Amino acid sequence: MRLYKKTGNTIHIISFPDEDVEKGCYLIIDDKRAGRSMIVQVIDVQFANVPGIMEELLREPLIDDPVKGDDIDPFDITSHILYVQDARLLVCKVHGTIEDGGLCSDSSWLPSRTHSTICRLPIGRLMDIVNASIRYPISIGETMEGTPMVIDASILDGKLNIITGRKGVGKSHLSKILVLGLISYGATVVVFDLNGEYKNLGLNLDGERNEFYEKVHVLVPGENFKVTLAQTGLSVVMKILVHALNLPGTSAREFRHIWRFLEERNMLSLHEIGEAIRRWQCNQQVKDALFSRYYTLLHANFFTDNVNESVNFEGLLQNVERSGGGAIIIDLSNSSSVDRQIVVEYILAKLQDLLSQWKIRAVFLFAEEAHLYLRETYWDDIVTRMRHFGIFTTFITNQPDTIKESIYRQADNIFLFNFVNEHDLEVISRAAKVDAETTVSIVRDLPPHHCLILGDVVRNFPIVAKVKPLNVRAMGETRLFFSREKGLEAAQSSRP
Amino acid sequence: MIEQIQYTATPKYNFSQIINNIGLSRKFIELSLNSMNEIKERFFQPWIEFNGQSIERSGEQEDTVEVYSRDAFSIISPLEPIPDNTPIVAIDTSSIKVGETESGVICAVRGAVVWNERRQYRCLRIGPFPFHITEDNKREILRVLGQYSPIAYSSNASFLIEVQSRLCNALERWIQMMVSRSASNSIILWDGTLSCRPQNDCVSLLLRILEDARRNSNAVISLSKASTVKFLGRRITDLLMKQREPCLLEIDEHMLSISSKSLRLLGKIYVAKLSEKGYAFRVDVDRGLSRDVHMMALRRLMGNDSVFQGYPEALRLAHIFSTFTASDVIGIQRFISRKYGLKVVTWPSIRKALFGPFGTGGAGD
Numbered sequence: 001m002r003l004y005k006k007t008g009n010t011i012h013i014i015s016f017p018d019e020d021v022e023k024g025c026y027l028i029i030d031d032k033r034a035g036r037s038m039i040v041q042v043i044d045v046q047f048a049n050v051p052g053i054m055e056e057l058l059r060e061p062l063i064d065d066p067v068k069g070d071d072i073d074p075f076d077i078t079s080h081i082l083y084v085q086d087a088r089l090l091v092c093k094v095h096g097t098i099e100d101g102g103l104c105s106d107s108s109w110l111p112s113r114t115h116s117t118i119c120r121l122p123i124g125r126l127m128d129i130v131n132a133s134i135r136y137p138i139s140i141g142e143t144m145e146g147t148p149m150v151i152d153a154s155i156l157d158g159k160l161n162i163i164t165g166r167k168g169v170g171k172s173h174l175s176k177i178l179v180l181g182l183i184s185y186g187a188t189v190v191v192f193d194l195n196g197e198y199k200n201l202g203l204n205l206d207g208e209r210n211e212f213y214e215k216v217h218v219l220v221p222g223e224n225f226k227v228t229l230a231q232t233g234l235s236v237v238m239k240i241l242v243h244a245l246n247l248p249g250t251s252a253r254e255f256r257h258i259w260r261f262l263e264e265r266n267m268l269s270l271h272e273i274g275e276a277i278r279r280w281q282c283n284q285q286v287k288d289a290l291f292s293r294y295y296t297l298l299h300a301n302f303f304t305d306n307v308n309e310s311v312n313f314e315g316l317l318q319n320v321e322r323s324g325g326g327a328i329i330i331d332l333s334n335s336s337s338v339d340r341q342i343v344v345e346y347i348l349a350k351l352q353d354l355l356s357q358w359k360i361r362a363v364f365l366f367a368e369e370a371h372l373y374l375r376e377t378y379w380d381d382i383v384t385r386m387r388h389f390g391i392f393t394t395f396i397t398n399q400p401d402t403i404k405e406s407i408y409r410q411a412d413n414i415f416l417f418n419f420v421n422e423h424d425l426e427v428i429s430r431a432a433k434v435d436a437e438t439t440v441s442i443v444r445d446l447p448p449h450h451c452l453i454l455g456d457v458v459r460n461f462p463i464v465a466k467v468k469p470l471n472v473r474a475m476g477e478t479r480l481f482f483s484r485e486k487g488l489e490a491a492q493s494s495r496p
Numbered sequence: 497m498i499e500q501i502q503y504t505a506t507p508k509y510n511f512s513q514i515i516n517n518i519g520l521s522r523k524f525i526e527l528s529l530n531s532m533n534e535i536k537e538r539f540f541q542p543w544i545e546f547n548g549q550s551i552e553r554s555g556e557q558e559d560t561v562e563v564y565s566r567d568a569f570s571i572i573s574p575l576e577p578i579p580d581n582t583p584i585v586a587i588d589t590s591s592i593k594v595g596e597t598e599s600g601v602i603c604a605v606r607g608a609v610v611w612n613e614r615r616q617y618r619c620l621r622i623g624p625f626p627f628h629i630t631e632d633n634k635r636e637i638l639r640v641l642g643q644y645s646p647i648a649y650s651s652n653a654s655f656l657i658e659v660q661s662r663l664c665n666a667l668e669r670w671i672q673m674m675v676s677r678s679a680s681n682s683i684i685l686w687d688g689t690l691s692c693r694p695q696n697d698c699v700s701l702l703l704r705i706l707e708d709a710r711r712n713s714n715a716v717i718s719l720s721k722a723s724t725v726k727f728l729g730r731r732i733t734d735l736l737m738k739q740r741e742p743c744l745l746e747i748d749e750h751m752l753s754i755s756s757k758s759l760r761l762l763g764k765i766y767v768a769k770l771s772e773k774g775y776a777f778r779v780d781v782d783r784g785l786s787r788d789v790h791m792m793a794l795r796r797l798m799g800n801d802s803v804f805q806g807y808p809e810a811l812r813l814a815h816i817f818s819t820f821t822a823s824d825v826i827g828i829q830r831f832i833s834r835k836y837g838l839k840v841v842t843w844p845s846i847r848k849a850l851f852g853p854f855g856t857g858g859a860g861d
Contacts, residue, residue: 050826073623073624075624075831077626077828081826084826085823
């Protein structure tokens with residue numbers, strides 16, 4: 001490899017066909033005379049602009065089959081000509097300089113073209129250079145060199161993470177690896193499971209229970225996840241009414257009066273709230289508004305007056321924490337849009353309450369397609385206020401534009417899977433952790449199950465990783481109409 | 497309907513006859529190796545200015561033929577093609593300077609043969625052969641080339657670039673000889689003319705090649721891209737410009753000027769327009785063949801080869817495949833710098849130092 005030119009923090013390197021370099025890998029430009037080395041990442045691989053290549057390409061097809069043209073080339077010069085024609089131009093971004101054994105971000109110096117040597121920098125060595133000691137390893141797969149790709153779970157602590165990529169490239173897969181990794185270190189994880197794909201995390205592919213079986217708690221709202229009004233509390237119910245069910249201010253005030261009236265008389269129940277609204281002396285429009293919300297709550301089947309039927313969510317969280325971590329999977333797959341919002345409002349408000357009172361330490365929240373149930377004001381709340389309370393969120397989405405730009409800018413770690421749509425690429429390029437050119441160029445060509453990791457977990461050196469297979473029941477596979485027909489065909493063909 | 501050219505190869509021809517006849521080939525390789533071995537561990541400045549004409553080719557200086565006639569020229573028109581599947585074989589060579597050393601220049605030579613049988617084309621490329629030419633070894637090179645480039649041996653090639661041209665010439669003559677001996681019942685196309693100055697010893701070599709060709713029932717036709725036939729100081733090809741159909745203008749020996757007669761003409765000179773919408777070219781056909789055979793050969797050429805802009809496709813391909821592109825040159829430079837451990841340097845240019853952007857690169861000396 002030879003250094004060709006440098007413009008700003010972009011370096012162009014000429015590489016030859018026998019040199020093993022691919023997009024995303026790191027190179028080290030070692031200028032021994034200067035006593036410094038530059039670390040660069042290949043963000044694009046192009047054909048080198050070899051003069052005369054057009055004439056070569058025009059010449060070749062003239063004789064249709066190259067095998068039927070012969071060469072008497074006793075010096076084998078043709079192989080050198082072909083070698084030159086296949087030369088590549090590596091477009092690289094500078095990521096730092098090693099000087100006196102230390103790493104600094106200086107990219108302003110120019111390595112010597114003639115005296116520098118350029119070679120590939122394995123990810124393992126790169127992590128050694130940045131002193132990336134890993135206390136709580138989570139193996140997420142392998143690097144481009146085939147070495148294990150391990151991140152430190154403690155770096156996810158207190159951080160905001162985003163996992164995004166187009167459909168079917170392995171986002172949920174990575175998210176499950178992170179969930180299992182975190183609970184293996186005793187963390188409490190809450191998952192908003194939109195498609196019911198996390199509920200079998202406790203089972204292996206063959207259906208047998210795995211080591212996490214006891215740590216995975218699946219709550220299905222309306223089935224095994226119901227709460228009483230007393231457990232919920234007025235503040236949470238008010239949030240549900242105002243934010244999830246859009247109750248106007250006047251009606252909300254009347255509801256508050258009704259709640260307090262019933263609470264003072266120790267009569268707080270769903271049935272009594274309905275009766276109280278009927279009897280309450282107020283404007284008919286307010287009464288209608290209260291009734292419509294009341295019936296919505298009733299039909300959500302999430303609230304119950306039967307204490308035995310209810311789940312003590314607070315107790316469950318504390319149990320999980322005490323028993324050495326676990327995942328609470330909120331299965332929202334069968335909930336309507338409004339019901340989802342009610343449940344999410346309840347859980348987030350409860351978590352906030354518990355954390356602010358130090359009843360639990362911290363919670364890792366995994367939110368799949370959060371735009372489908374998270375209200376507008378919660379986004380900023382999650383990345384600023386809730387983070388201080390101890391809710392550390394990971395958003396997982398295949399629609400990157402549903403996450404606000406401010407969230408991308410504040411994200412500590414971003415796991416980017418493949419995107420080809422220009423609009424999506426433009427959205428993810430706003431991530432503050434790396435320049436837009438690097439993101440777009442690498443992400444566009446990522447194969448399935450490969451992701452570009454940006455942020456603190458990789459010490460701000462963007463790294464491409466192949467996500468490992470997981471021996472748990474995924475349940476994230478799309479149900480297909482023709483799979484049944486294929487199954488029948490296969491069964492028929494296997495018959496004697 | 498527009499005729500589609502099919503560039504598929506024919507399995508009929510094989511090149512073994514040429515490859516096996518390695519008389520000059522071995523000499524060429526030895527000469528190349530010997531000359532290149534002298535430059536081991538030396539300094540080398542690659543020739544890297546690829547813009548436009550800076551890739552040097554050895555000149556194709558052909559002798560101009562002056563014609564005068566009191567009578568009107570006789571034009572044979574229309575010239576009817578004969579499509580009878582006669583094979584067409586075309587030969588071309590080229591050379592290029594690839595760099596300089598302290599003591600001389602490094603050049604490369606390559607030849608190409610293109611066969612067309614039933615409109616299926618096949619190509620053989622010979623080379624490239626790199627040579628290091630210096631003042632010290634140029635006489636030795638010319639001596640070795642002697643048989644195939646007598647002009648080279650006899651001439652007092654004072655410029656190294658002339659030696660490069662002679663190397664190219666020798667390779668071309670060798671390929672022509674091999675093809676004349678191995679092909680039969682074919683039309684063989686050469687680039688240039690079938691003439692040379694009598695003081696040069698090339699006549700006997702050319703005559704030998706033409707004899708070999710005739711013995712195998714081949715007809716050698718030479719096409720000159722530069723119009724070297726002049727009438728009243730103007731290009732004679734202009735006379736055919738207004739002819740709509742393919743035609744032929746025959747130039748008799750008595751029409752040649754005295755100065756032109758000093759040339760040894762081994763071919764009968766024609767000016768031919770081989771296609772309706774093409775250029776006219778000077779065409780020399782082996783004088784050892786009768787006038788009727790000349791006509792038949794030209795009509796067979798028209799009938800069996802595609803003619804693009806008045807120029808036979810096989811010869812066009814031979815030119816394309818022998819010519820060096822810039823990436824060829826870089827590949828050759830890479831080969832010689834690796835094989836012979838040359839240290840690549842850039843010597844300061846006095847011209848650039850003196851004249852800066854007004855330095856003309858020697859072209860305007």
